[in-house]
Amino acid sequence: MLSELNLSVNQHPDSCPALVLNADFRPLSYYPLSLWSWQDAIKAVFLDRVNIVSSYDKAVHSPSFEIKLPSIVCLKNYVKPPLWPAFTRFNLFLRDRFSCQYCGVSSDLTFDHLLPRSKGGQTTWENVVTACSKCNLRKSNHLYQEANMKPSQWPYKPNVHELHKNGRLFPPNFLHDGWMDYLYWDSELEA
Ligand SMILES: [Zn+2]
Numbered sequence: 001m002l003s004e005l006n007l008s009v010n011q012h013p014d015s016c017p018a019l020v021l022n023a024d025f026r027p028l029s030y031y032p033l034s035l036w037s038w039q040d041a042i043k044a045v046f047l048d049r050v051n052i053v054s055s056y057d058k059a060v061h062s063p064s065f066e067i068k069l070p071s072i073v074c075l076k077n078y079v080k081p082p083l084w085p086a087f088t089r090f091n092l093f094l095r096d097r098f099s100c101q102y103c104g105v106s107s108d109l110t111f112d113h114l115l116p117r118s119k120g121g122q123t124t125w126e127n128v129v130t131a132c133s134k135c136n137l138r139k140s141n142h143l144y145q146e147a148n149m150k151p152s153q154w155p156y157k158p159n160v161h162e163l164h165k166n167g168r169l170f171p172p173n174f175l176h177d178g179w180m181d182y183l184y185w186d187s188e189l190e191a
Pocket residue numbers: 100101102103104105131132133134135136
C-alpha cells in the first residue's frame with residue numbers, strides 16, 4: 001500500500017513527523033517525545049491502530065486516493081506508560097535541570113561519577129550527576145568529601161512524573177503548533 005504512494009509535487013514530507021498520543025490523549029511518551037515518521041503514521045492509520053486527530057496541509061497520494069499527512073495521531077488501544085524513564089544522557093541532564101550539580105553553571109556540561117569509577121562507582125542514576133567540565137576535572141578521581149565538592153542534589157532515580165515536571169522548564173526547541181495543546185494540557189491542570 002505504502003509503496004503505491006507518490007509524493008505530491010513540491011511537498012517534501014520528511015519534516016512532517018506525527019505526534020503520537022495514547023488513547024487518553026496524552027503523549028505516548030515525553031522523553032523522548034513520541035514522534036513517528038509520516039510513513040509510520042500512515043501505516044498505522046491503514047492498520048486501523050490509530051485515529052487521526054489532525055493533519056498537515058501536505059498530502060501523499062496514489063492513483064486511487066489521497067491522504068493528508070497526520071500531524072497528530074491517537075492510539076485506539078491504551079498503552080500503559082512506563083513509570084521509570086530510560087537512563088539516558090538527556091534524561092539525566094533533565095533530572096539535574098541542565099546545571100552542574102557542584103557549581104550550578106549550565107554550560108559545558110558532562111557527567112561525574114559521585115563515587116569515582118576507579119573506586120568502584122557504577123554508572124547508575126544513583127551515582128552519576130551532571131557536572132561542568134571544570135568541576136569534573138577538579139573532582140577527578142577523588143571522593144566528594146576529599147574534594148570538598150558536595151552535589152547540590154543527591155543523585156536519585158527519577159520517575160516519569162518528576163522528569164515531566166522538570167521538562168516543563170525546558171520545552172523542546174521545535175514544536176508543531178498543533179501539538180501544544182496536547183503537550184501542556186495535563187501540565188496546566190496540575191499547576
Ligand atoms: Zn561546575
